[in-house]
Amino acid sequence: MKNAFVKNILCIGAGYVGGPTMAMIAYKCPRYKVTVVDINHERIAQWNSDRLPVYEPGLGEIIGAVRGRNLFFDTDIDRCIKEASIIFVAVNTPTKVFGAGAGMAADLQYWEKTARQIREAADSPKIVIEKCTIPVKTALAMERILTSQEGSVSFDVISNPEFLAEGTAMRDLEFPDRVLIGSRETDRGIRARREIVDIYANWVPRERIIESNIWSSELSKLVANAFLAQRISSINAVSALCEKTDADVQEVARAIGLDSRLGSKFLNASVGFGGSCFKKDILNLVYLCRSYGLSEVADYWESVVKINEYQKDRFVLAMLSAMFNTLAGKKIALFGFAFKADTGDTRETPALYVAKSIVEERAGLVITDPQALRNAMADLEGVDNITYEIDPYKAAAGCDAIALMTEWKLYTGLDYERIYASMTKPAFIFDGRNILDRTRLFEIGFNVFSIGKTPLVHV
Numbered sequence: 001m002k003n004a005f006v007k008n009i010l011c012i013g014a015g016y017v018g019g020p021t022m023a024m025i026a027y028k029c030p031r032y033k034v035t036v037v038d039i040n041h042e043r044i045a046q047w048n049s050d051r052l053p054v055y056e057p058g059l060g061e062i063i064g065a066v067r068g069r070n071l072f073f074d075t076d077i078d079r080c081i082k083e084a085s086i087i088f089v090a091v092n093t094p095t096k097v098f099g100a101g102a103g104m105a106a107d108l109q110y111w112e113k114t115a116r117q118i119r120e121a122a123d124s125p126k127i128v129i130e131k132c133t134i135p136v137k138t139a140l141a142m143e144r145i146l147t148s149q150e151g152s153v154s155f156d157v158i159s160n161p162e163f164l165a166e167g168t169a170m171r172d173l174e175f176p177d178r179v180l181i182g183s184r185e186t187d188r189g190i191r192a193r194r195e196i197v198d199i200y201a202n203w204v205p206r207e208r209i210i211e212s213n214i215w216s217s218e219l220s221k222l223v224a225n226a227f228l229a230q231r232i233s234s235i236n237a238v239s240a241l242c243e244k245t246d247a248d249v250q251e252v253a254r255a256i257g258l259d260s261r262l263g264s265k266f267l268n269a270s271v272g273f274g275g276s277c278f279k280k281d282i283l284n285l286v287y288l289c290r291s292y293g294l295s296e297v298a299d300y301w302e303s304v305v306k307i308n309e310y311q312k313d314r315f316v317l318a319m320l321s322a323m324f325n326t327l328a329g330k331k332i333a334l335f336g337f338a339f340k341a342d343t344g345d346t347r348e349t350p351a352l353y354v355a356k357s358i359v360e361e362r363a364g365l366v367i368t369d370p371q372a373l374r375n376a377m378a379d380l381e382g383v384d385n386i387t388y389e390i391d392p393y394k395a396a397a398g399c400d401a402i403a404l405m406t407e408w409k410l411y412t413g414l415d416y417e418r419i420y421a422s423m424t425k426p427a428f429i430f431d432g433r434n435i436l437d438r439t440r441l442f443e444i445g446f447n448v449f450s451i452g453k454t455p456l457v458h459v
């Protein structure tokens with residue numbers, strides 16, 4: 001059986017990107033052996049168990065089909081490096097929290113350690129693929145590290161950025177809008193890049209696999225996220241204007257979205273964007289621009305993040321002002337804590353800022369979420385006056401207000417008459433995602449506040 005595998009692929013980093021991506025490659029390419037390793041042994045144990053460390057619709061089924069067949073989770077990184085000819089690097093590159101560029105630049109320490117480990121362990125040629133998001137020109141540094149040893153084996157560095165979104169990762173992997181593969185434009189570089197093209201060509205239509213020079217590929221990832229986030233910040237900025245002018249942000253978004261040059265996606269006004277990528281990647285881009293002396297360009301992109309902070313702040317201030325300028329002693333239920341629906345991930349979730357602000361105003365908080373309570377508890381460790389409740393009906397009972405943070409479908413199907421009856425009056429609802437039927441809620445008796453719309457208030 002061992003010799004039946006035609007390629008031996010390794011992924012270093014068993015997180016949100018590495019796990020699902022390798023599961024899909026293994027699933028679509030039964031003749032490749034795919035191994036995922038991580039320095040975190042507990043995480044590997046979870047991947048080998050029934051309780052996967054990542055919640056992603058459809059992931060469990062695929063893991064069930066391929067684990068132990070041609071997908072393996074391992075902890076012996078050195079041995080796995082030796083055995084593989086193609087190595088994906090999907091370690092995390094969080095925002096630096098210390099030294100030069102703190103709060104903006106990418107922290108490349110895990111990434112660099114990984115490069116050194118590959119160099120030390122490798123005893124045959126490897127293609128090394130940057131999967132994690134890194135600043136443009138990182139491949140150059142990677143090449144230098146890999147080739148800095150006398151008589152070392154040869155390495156080709158490829159950039160293949162990940163565009164999957166959480167919650168839809170399996171669909172994004174199976175039917176990607178595009179797969180981008182960048183390399184050095186030398187004969188060797190192009191040969192290495194073709195090897196990676198061959199992997200994806202097992203299931204992705206050839207016209208969706210695009211090849212480019214390596215710097216374009218690295219930069220495209222940052223720019224793609226910056227453009228997406230910019231659309232949200234643009235519509236969120238407009239939502240503030242709508243509230244002043246009695247325009248309705250959803251009507252405005254619809255009118256804009258029907259322009260085929262723009263399209264309808266990423267125009268949902270919200271309490272703000274979250275997730276592990278947008279803020280980090282934009283700040284990374286801002287830092288890059290500044291380091292090349294492009295301060296106007298840096299300011300431009302930085303404003304996308306500033307509007308996002310403003311939007312979260314505006315949401316809390318709107319709650320405060322609607323509830324007679326005091327939240328002290330009141331009880332508020334947060335519906336949803338994840339940064340978006342269909343994930344338990346809470347990284348950069350706007351709900352965290354809202355939760356902390358509410359507690360600072362000395363209100364009691366009840367948090368409910370179908371997937372993210374464990375992460376919420378960790379994020380808010382040490383903060384008093386918060387309870388966690390999986391059942392939204394129980395969470396809302398006895399509260400003065402509900403603030404909807406995450407667009408979980410289940411929140412649109414609840415019995416709001418029952419909820420209203422169980423709440424303190426006057427009862428308020430703040431829909432941070434514009435997903436609830438506001439007219440109906442108003443009829444039930446709620447005072448309804450949405451993003452970018454005139455509030456519906458009794459009295």
Ligand code: UDX
Nearest residue numbers: 162163164165166266267268270273274275277339340
């Ligand atoms: C994003 C990119 O989409 C993906 O391509 C990249 O690889 C990683 O970053 P992700 O962070 O999983 O993926 O989430 P995404 O679906 O893009 O949403 C990001 C945030 O924007 C969420 O908080 C979401 O709720 C918010 N959002 C999205 C809005 O507020 N309005 C919208 O119209 C769309």
